[in-house]
Amino acid sequence: MAKKNKQFVEKITAMEEDFAQWYTDVVKQADLVDYGPVRGSMIIRPYGYAIWENIRDILDAKIKETGHENMYFPLFIPESMLQKEKDHIEGFAPEVAWVTHGGDEELQERLVVRPTSEVLFAEHYGKIIHSYRDLPKLYNQWSNVVRWEKTTRPFLRSLEFLWQEGHTCHATDEDAAEETRQMLDVYASLFEDYMAIPVLKGRKTAKEKFAGAKYTLTIESLMHDGKALQAGTSHHLGTGFAEAFDIRFSDEAGELQPVHQTSWGFTTRSIGAMIMVHGDNRGLVIPPKIASKQVMIVPVAQHKEGVLDKAYQLKTRLSDIARVDIDASDKSPGWKFNEYEMKGIPIRLEIGPKDIEQGHAVLVRRDTGEKIFAAMEDLETKILELLEDIQINLFEKAKNHREDKTSIAKTMTEFKNSLENNPGFIKAMWCGEQTCEEKIKEETSATSRCIPFEQEKVSDTCVYCSKPAQQQVYWAKAY
């Protein structure tokens, strides 16, 4: 058995050896995705899709709780419509997919496969908003979008991905600002409280903000290899789209005013973050709250009388308190142990003739590997306790990892040393000049991740030019 186990695990490259290969191995071995027929596209397999469904359901409930309604827009955008907002088209043009033909006929006007739906919402809002009584409008859609990326990786960057995009209209700038912040907090809660991933909250620099936005708020997370990942963004769009699409309302005094808009998006990229934050050399580790299967029952010596009956009984019984599955196939227990470790299922429950005789079951935690003997009558209590404990432990572990990999740099020498010796987030001061931001990227390939809401003055001068500093910024190499 030991030999077999070893071989199975060897199919995954060790993350210390080659993190990118480890990621690809895990995504494939855990059966989350398959590659699509077009380069850079992905087929999300049932096990991967079930994780997305859980995340989506949690977020959808939060979106509705905060007063938003779901609707659905078409996939195609006429070229002329995308041209209306200048910054927006400039930002997206390089990665847009075009439709030029319908059947045999060349189209009069090219169509864009939506890379995002700001302009579709804006056009629609222009038609339905007339008076202050029509505001706010709080809409969201769940959909797919297409971005023609040059380099692609499953979940992290694919030609097509799934997401939700919220688009709202407000009477005042303050209302839009409040909405922008509220939805960032919703994303942060989803990441921290459900996906067990700690995030930094802040604002993007002007260089990194969304094309067409007044400003962009972001949550940033740190992966196991010390690279950052933008986990979700919320944009204050100001009145730019309202001016371009003539979305105006008459206020209480009867004056025509442009609406103030927001948009915010959360994507299947989050699954990539989950893999790279919690995974280890045995495969995935899925936080209990988003795991499609929280407990996997593996019968041991299942040919012996009573074992399978008992295992199925436990499945029925425990399904009242958790998402439970059983593998009663004729594969060996050793194969099953490895398989469900690979799949990151939070708890494995082993039950064999000896366990039945002694009135207990064996529970094995995926996060620590710890084995626990739990009396039959205590199983519900024990499992609920363990699921909660695993959830907390994963968050704490990720937070400690992020703290270990966060450095302070007062000079560019310190900056480069940190990137070299302890890659992760770097806290450094910035003068606010875009040229310094660009130079840092040029010299180190680290980008500004965010200007955190919680500012920490780590020195008086800009890390690059030594002029007086305006703000503290988090920097990192990023996905």
Ligand SMILES: [Zn+2]
């Ligand atoms: Zn500077």
